[in-house]
């Protein structure tokens with residue numbers, strides 16, 4: 001039966017064939033979109049014992065099971081929860097594994113709203129929050145305390161794309177009994193499989209490449225065998241389930257994610273290499289470039305790169321950055337990424353405590369979409385010229 005064959009090994013075969021069971025749904029190739037709160041029971045005894053597969057909409061449906069099964073096949077995980085946004089995919093596991101009096105280590109180049117959650121809600125709940133240098137590697141052992149319960153990683157880091165030595169960090173964390181979490185949105189499980197490198201909990205903003213069309217918000221959290229029961233229990237306790245149409249759209253997006261990623265990767269590398277030759281660009285922050293300080297780690301652990309990176313301009317500040325953005329006509333100005341269209345944003349790293357530079361000029365983040373590379377280069381060239389024309 002397609003979908004369950006042992007011949008499905010490659011990642012693109014998995015993307016095409018996992019998460020659907022046509023034999024269970026009259027042969028239809030895609031699973032049904034189940035809109036449900038109520039589930040009926042055949043009799044009182046079944047109802048009292050809850051001894052049937054589905055019992056209530058918040059706890060899972062054939063639609064959420066389809067996506068979770070597909071993600072498990074990609075991640076190599078024991079279980080996956082599906083939540084309403086990428087940010088919820090960050091906050092729910094942190095709530096699951098941290099309690100008052102615990103200490104959490106979070107990489108300083110983390111996605112800003114993750115930091116905001118830690119600095120507000122986690123601190124209010126009595127958790128001690130500490131940020132660490134992204135390049136720390138095995139040195140994280142020096143920061144681990146008896147009450148360190150979670151080490152949170154994100155590699156490459158948001159906006160500045162520092163690579164982390166995930167196996168070294170996981171090793172040190174595990175020696176101290178801490179849970180290792182990773183926001184793996186940049187690579188997706190196509191280019192990096194966190195659980196194979198010692199991570200316990202893999203987090204994705206499925207809003208980005210899995211959804212791929214800038215129209216859906218969704219998050220997934222996948223756990224290894226040891227940590228799945230607690231993650232699942234917290235998900236049920238919080239009632240933070242996702243809407244069926246969004247879940248279906250992400251499963252649909254997975255079918256083409258492999259080929260979209262290949263296109264993002266190729267166009268992005270071509271543009272990144274070209275940007276390295278532009279006189280007004282000081283640095284290109286993309287780990288797949290040989291010039292990037294994290295390139296060796298990227299090459300060791302990752303099998304590809306996606307479509308978002310940053311450039312640092314040679315000198316100047318906000319006026320130059322705004323001139324660059326305002327001159328763009330193909331790129332949109334927007335905070336998200338992973339969709340089919342190119343986007344740009346002026347990066348702000350003011351909230352960082354350790355990984356804050358120095359940078360020679362403004363940092364501009366570019367998400368390279370599926371447009372033609374020549375059109376994108378022309379747009380960026382016009383933006384660089386506009387930035388150059390600003391006297392600062």
Ligand SMILES: Cc1ncc(COP(=O)(O)O)c(C=O)c1O
Pocket residue numbers: 085086087088090111158183185186204205206207217218219335336337
């Ligand atoms: C690295 C990373 N993680 C998580 C998220 C959050 O995803 P969402 O927008 O679905 O909440 C984002 C969004 O930009 C992100 O860049």
